[in-house]
Amino acid sequence: MKPVGPIPPAYAGQAVLSVAGRSAKAWAEQGTPLYLYDLGAITRRIGDLRASIPEQIGLHYAVKANPYEPLVAAVAPLVDGLDVASAGELSLALRHKPAEAISFAGPGKRDFELEAAIGAGATLNLESEGEAERALAVGARLGITPKLAVRVNPDFELRGSGMRMGGRASPFGIDAARVPALVKRLIAAGADWRGFHIFAGSQSLDTAAIIETQAATVALARRLSEEAGVMPPLVNLGGGFGIPYFAGDTPVDLPAVGAALGQAVAAFPGAQFAIELGRCLVGEAGIYLTRVIDRKESQGETFLVVDGGLHQHLAATGNFGMVVRRNYPVAVAHRMGDAPEETVSVVGPLCTPLDRLADKVALPRAEVGDVIAIFASGAYGASASPAAFLGHAPVREVLAAIPHT
Ligand SMILES: Cc1ncc(COP(=O)(O)O)c(C=O)c1O
Secondary structure (H helix, E strand, O other), X not given: OOOEOOOOHHHHOOOOOEEOOEEHHHHHHOOOOEEEEEHHXXXXXXXXXXXXXXXXXXXXXXXXXXXXXXXXXXXXXXXXXXXXXXXXXXXXXXOOOOHHHEEEOOOOOOHHHHHHHHHHOXXXXXXXXXXXXXXXXXXHHHOOOOEEEEEEEOOOOOOOOOEEOOOOOXXXXXXXXXXXHHHXXXXXXXXXXXXXXXXXXXXXXXXXXXXXXXXXXHHHHHHHHHHHOOOOOEEEEEEOEOOXXXXXXXXXXXXXXXXXXXXXXXXXXXXXXXXXXXXXXXXXXXXXXXXXXXXXXXXXEEEEEXXXXXXXXXXXXXXXXXXXXXXOOEEEHHHOOOOOOEEEEEEOOOOOOOOEEEEEEEEOOOOOOOEEEEOOOOOOOHHHOOOOHHHOOOOEEEEEOOOOO
């Protein structure tokens, strides 16, 4: 038997899984596999974060975490900005937030993407000097002053993060030492310089490391501003607040991070700040529901073959940037409160041994037709999976909200 990750507290105590007042079984009746995004849980998480971080610090949602449009539409009014990473995400964001509240990061932006952002009035987070020159040229061609921020490749990384994006040679951002010269160039060229974007890593559960990185990020922004001789309109401090996925993972202490953030920003008086979060806002609010199609035994092991898999939930199968495969939190949806009765592996319908949603986990017995729930599935799920692989139908997604009476 192998361990599983912790079921998020909002669902852990339930005997029968229920989301927004309806049982998982009822949600699944309209068809599986299915991603359910619990709007109440998202709203509570954003409320908790707002209560933890100082009021003057903006909260941005990184659309890449979950671009499902009804979810983006629901999150947009609850946050101060949307961060996007492609022309597609930009047009989605523009349907739900004014351009002034949208920033576009990511290496390799093509000219049509620069045009779309500059034309709309969104901020481009520049990833290289070459991109800066192309953005200035696009602005000149369109006759529009481009809003340009500089993404900094910091000379440190967020310790403990699943995805490190600083402290090394990087396709992301411009090495800190070259940033002041670029800021001066942008201002001299007549651009509307919007400040700094400094993103040092993602999926860190290490509260002390996040606090340390926040302080280092503020100090770096201050130093670069002094060297450039100009105050940044906004410093986007990144985020990287992780969520528990695996056995032994514990949540980030948000009140501690928020309190430390207040102290950190005090070291750069007069500047405006934002943080940019994806999975922390939506990850634990998502549940992937998949139905048991077959139970089979092989050489003494039991397999639950389900209708969902790697093509829809790459991350839960351990194939989205994980070095070692570990089990996401998993349960038999209508038997959450029951003691485990057997050790099973939950596998999908794809003909690859990689298609394993849960490996040798202890669960109450599930029969053909029962619904299996994979928790912590609200971020980097459907949109981060190879949906076309083997030609199965696209996954259903639903924003689960308690209906107004
Ligand atoms: C620039 C940038 N912003 C935001 C995020 C979102 O990270 P997370 O979902 O871990 O908060 C990422 C993730 O890689 C990123 O690269």
